[in-house]
Amino acid sequence: MDIATVFDDVKRMNKRQFFYQVLSFGMIVSSALMIWKGLMVVTGSESPIVVVLSGSMEPAFHRGDLLFLTNYPEEPVRVGEIVVFKVEGRDIPIVHRVLKLHEKDNSTVKFLTKGDNNSVDDRGLYAPGQLWLTKKDIVGRARGFLPYVGMVTILMNEYPKFKYAVLACLGLYVLMHRE
Amino acid sequence: MHSVLQRGNSILAYALSVLAFLTFCCFISTVFLNYTTNTDIKTVKVLVKNVPDYSASREKNDLGFLTFDLKTDLTHLFNWNVKQLFLYLTAEYTTPSNELNQVVLWDKIILRGENAVLDFKNMNTKYYFWDDGNGLKSNKNITLTLSWNIIPNAGLLPNVFATGSHSFKFPVEYTTSRM
Structure with a gap:
């Protein structure tokens, strides 16, 4: 044709x-x-599917892997879970694992995260003066994993011409x- | 007539759908498996100090030190849909100020094919055991649990708690000398 x-x-x-x-x-x-x-x-999550954009969770998640998130308010946050959170002053949400958690009896909870591939915790990534994350910072919790599929969106974001062509x-x- | 583009398109579409189907089979064949197993954890040396936490509030907080023995065999947890195990050792306890505290003391990544028979003697913790306040001294019930997060090739990301946790208590006095 x-x-x-x-x-x-x-x-x-x-x-x-x-x-x-x-x-x-x-x-x-x-x-x-x-x-x-x-x-x-x-x-219940504002962004139910996210693409991993950094290597900070390697070797579990690589750039371009796809994560499926849930964010049910009644489900408590626990240590060892992989959470996706937003930090004030950064547009891109971060995917890291919960390292420490303190929960008061009125169920207010504060926690600290760390990337598996990073040698230090995330306090340096948080907003200046912020020591802990709370429930309102969470975008979702990783529940499912699909490798490589997100590579397409990464390509599109890095080469806008390719995106418009597609x-x-x-x-x-x-x-x-x-x- | 079929052009080269049409032929390429149908080959690609067919290959992708076969791949998607095989990935789904891989996921469904392992999703109902039971991944719990038994572990043997013991603490060897336990002491607590009261020192300023310069990484956080700079106030004097309780800092626990412990060494532990860990013995477990995780070889049978691996199958064709387990890419990696993320092991973490959690200390869980209650203090007057916080109803629930969870602190990860140690973690380890085991990729498929690596040695999964663990027998550690007198291991140091990987992370500092800071309490959020002064709740560690003479705390009677700290529970150590080993858990793992299963990272699949494609599928769910379950967090599994091992059976066989260990409870210990902290000394009633602070250690003031250098260790």
């Missing part, structure tokens, strides 16, 4: 067919959004593909 026939295809489409293609494209986008938002409701190809394909 060369370029000329592709444009021939578009020309031969009438208005009705064109709108149908646009609608099915919108359908794909909105169902992806629905799945993401639905996962947010089911898992998006353009997908968009063109969906708009022009005739059943």
Whole structure:
């Protein structure tokens, strides 16, 4: 199929067919959004799937691995769990393991984290003056693991041109593909 | 007629779906296995000091020192969907100020294929045993438990507690001399 026939295809489409293609494209986008938002409701986490971006948890997690998170408020945080947390002043959430934890009887809890591959705990990564994390810092807790799959998003973020090329190809394909 | 692109596309799609199916089989074949086992933990030397914690509040906090014996065989926990075990030794105790305290004293990464028969004598802890206050001196019930976090090739990330924990008490006096 060369370029000329592709444009021939578009020309031969009438208005009705064109709108149908646009609608099915919108359908794909909105169902992806629905799945993401639905996962947010089911898992209770604001970001139910994260991609590991650093090597600080090697050899367990490498760059580009995918983690599935849950964040149920009634589930207590315990030592040894892998939590994903946000620190004030850093946009990217961090995936590290809980090293120490102190819980008061009114169930307020403070904890300290450390990356498996780091030699020191995370106090240097927290906001200046912050010694502990609390429950409100947690984005989620790692429950499931899938290797390599997140590599695609890392590639897209590092090479924006590649991202636009992929998006353009997908968009063109969906708009022009005739059943 | 099928162009090169179409052929490549269908080969890639088929290969990916086969890979996804095999990964799922790998996950489902190991998800119901029981990963608990017995361990033997003993403390050898236990003492407690009261010194300023310069890594945190700079106030004088209780700092516990201990050495421990650990004996366990984890070889049978490994299967085709266990990439790594993350072992951690937790001290769990109650103080008047905190209802639950959990401090990881030691951890170890065992990759598949490495020696998983552990027999440590008189091991030092890897991390400092700082209390959040002064709750260690004459504390009667500190429980040491070995746990492991199973890192699969693909699947869930369970935290498993070993059976066979060890309870000990701290001395009623601070040690003031150098160790």
